[in-house]
Amino acid sequence: MIDPQPIVPVELSCKSEYALLALLELAAIYTTKEPLQTRQISVQQSIPDRYLEQLLATLRRGGLVRSQRGAKGGYLLAREPWKITLLEIVACLEGFDPQLNPQEDAAKAAKTLEGAVISEIWQEADQAAKTILQNYTLQDVCDRRDARRQLDLMYYI
Amino acid sequence: MIDPQPIVPVELSCKSEYALLALLELAAIYTTKEPLQTRQISVQQSIPDRYLEQLLATLRRGGLVRSQRGAKGGYLLAREPWKITLLEIVACLEGFDPQLNPQEDAAKAAKTLEGAVISEIWQEADQAAKTILQNYTLQDVCDRRDARRQLDLMYYI
DNA sequence: AGTATACTCCGGTTTTCCACTAGGGTTTTG
């Protein structure tokens, strides 16, 4: 189990973090076209393997990865890493619609006037956070990690 | 119990919603300088009274509200409604620091490189949401509710 | 063809958190 994130409005669930880490592994070997097995990912990122299996299955149903069964099987990205946004990933895992500005009517659904106004403002904050996540692709995250790795190396020398 | 909000990155907890509704009530009678009792608020907004008590106590410890004990007691806003931001309110309730850009080092605390990069991006999304909430004051919410009330009235005629 | 490998489906368990409840106190008014 991963330690809890700081208690802030935008929470990164364990589920989403695991999935993102797994997808990063898949992105790293994307060009090889060779499938990567859950076992390898789980060891690399220290994720409970049976749990990871479920998450990858969810990602498959969400169309983000493809799977190959049997011996020499495993998972591959369904699309190029620069065509997968972070918003898509968390939307797939947490089970909400990845499109921005989904329902104004959620505010209408509120029973009281106060409730509706509050709901509107919260949706505005939600939009802002979602927009950030939509503007990052898997590739971006990989690039940033690689850049950081280079930087750490330079400090070491 | 309030029905759950849509499953999205930015969640509005029951706690924060109750507190906000209570503060709206206090804001409405702010100019009278007369304290408002938990019982009245709980009836008005249909919030479990003993639970509301706790939330108001938290708001008091957070310096958002003042209390007057004994008979004829109750709660008043500690400041003018236009000097209380929504970010302060949820920060008080959820127990995090209301100042923006609080800790870059949370990213440093991550054990792995990937973890740090992901944490950074999530903080960016978090910042975006927080900024929205910081730019709304209690007064803004009151004003918007009143405007909406006028609008509904016009449609009715 | 057969066997080992690895995904697939599905149900169960454990843990954690949240909304809420409860009891016994302290302060103030009248």
Add this chain to the structure above:
DNA sequence: CAAAACCCTAGTGGAAAACCGGAGTATACT
């Protein structure tokens, strides 16, 4: 001094999240 109202602390129930296990099915390699 009694009633009204806030104050403090602990505990409960249910739901969701995190995780585990077993039986099944597809694929590769020999």
